[in-house]
Amino acid sequence: MKNILNRLSLPTVLVSVVVLAAGCQCCRNTGASMTATATAAGAEVSAPTKAAQAAMTPQSALAELKTGNARFVAGHPLKRNFPADAKATASGQYPFAVVLSCLDSRQPIEIVLDQGIGDIFSARVAGNVLNDDILGSLEFACKVSGAKLIAVIGHSNCGAIKGAVDSVELGSLTGLLTKIHPAMYQVPADAQPRNSKNLEFVDRVAEANVRLVMQEVRERSPILREMIEQGRIGLAGGMYELSSGKVEFFDK
Numbered sequence: 082m083k084n085i086l087n088r089l090s091l092p093t094v095l096v097s098v099v100v101l102a103a104g105c106q107c108c109r110n111t112g113a114s115m116t117a118t119a120t121a122a123g124a125e126v127s128a129p130t131k132a133a134q135a136a137m138t139p140q141s142a143l144a145e146l147k148t149g150n151a152r153f154v155a156g157h158p159l160k161r162n163f164p165a166d167a168k169a170t171a172s173g174q175y176p177f178a179v180v181l182s183c184l185d186s187r188q189p190i191e192i193v194l195d196q197g198i199g200d201i202f203s204a205r206v207a208g209n210v211l212n213d214d215i216l217g218s219l220e221f222a223c224k225v226s227g228a229k230l231i232a233v234i235g236h237s238n239c240g241a242i243k244g245a246v247d248s249v250e251l252g253s254l255t256g257l258l259t260k261i262h263p264a265m266y267q268v269p270a271d272a273q274p275r276n277s278k279n280l281e282f283v284d285r286v287a288e289a290n291v292r293l294v295m296q297e298v299r300e301r302s303p304i305l306r307e308m309i310e311q312g313r314i315g316l317a318g319g320m321y322e323l324s325s326g327k328v329e330f331f332d333k
């Protein structure tokens with residue numbers, strides 16, 4: 082909660098405290114407008130603390146990613162002091178989420194989700210595929226470091242997906258792209274042609290790939306599966322649209 086409060090201007094904090102004291106459960110829905118107020122007032126947010134991380138839930142973590150993306154799309158990112166945040170987090174980190182996303186230079190995940198130093202763990206690999214090292218990193222983020230949410234975010238017009246659907250072979254990239262092949266079979270056969278010239282097909286494969294990676298996380302990690310089933314962490318998926326800057330999170 083302190084993390085959220087750090088994002089708000091003083092008047093907004095006072096309003097928030099009153100609302101919370103009244104037991105209101107709708108605060109997440111007002112996050113965007115409150116942070117807009119904070120931005121307009123020039124308030125500066127700071128890196129999350131241990132208490133702030135502990136106060137987060139899987140639901141509030143997802144809400145913060147959504148409102149952060151809304152801030153990015155609106156062109157109103159929160160004001161940050163990166164040198165101060167670097168210093169403040171040097172002795173410890175308390176990120177509230179871990180995001181697995183693509184290597185693509187057009188999807189810098191902290192920027193598009195408007196998150197600062199210490200806010201989220203970020204695992205990036207072409208095609209946001211899963212392997213043992215990435216899975217271990219997710220386990221570290223959640224089981225060891227207390228992150229409350231795993232978010233897998235693919236994107237439109239993904240070069241890795243294009244390479245996979247075209248069966249590109251190139252050094253070690255070949256093995257990476259084969260991890261995406263199962264997603265191709267999730268897209269019905271009526272989607273033609275089934276190559277990178279069909280951008281709609283490419284994006285449908287990218288979405289299927291995100292859903293398969295989410296499924297793999299549950300199936301391959303007993304540690305994470307147990308945490309999800311106990312409600313201690315959440316697992317979310319979404320697609321980032323390059324042209325709009327918007328992340329569409331899946332309903333389920």
Ligand SMILES: [Zn+2]
Pocket residue numbers: 183184185207208236238239240241242
């Ligand atoms: Zn990509």
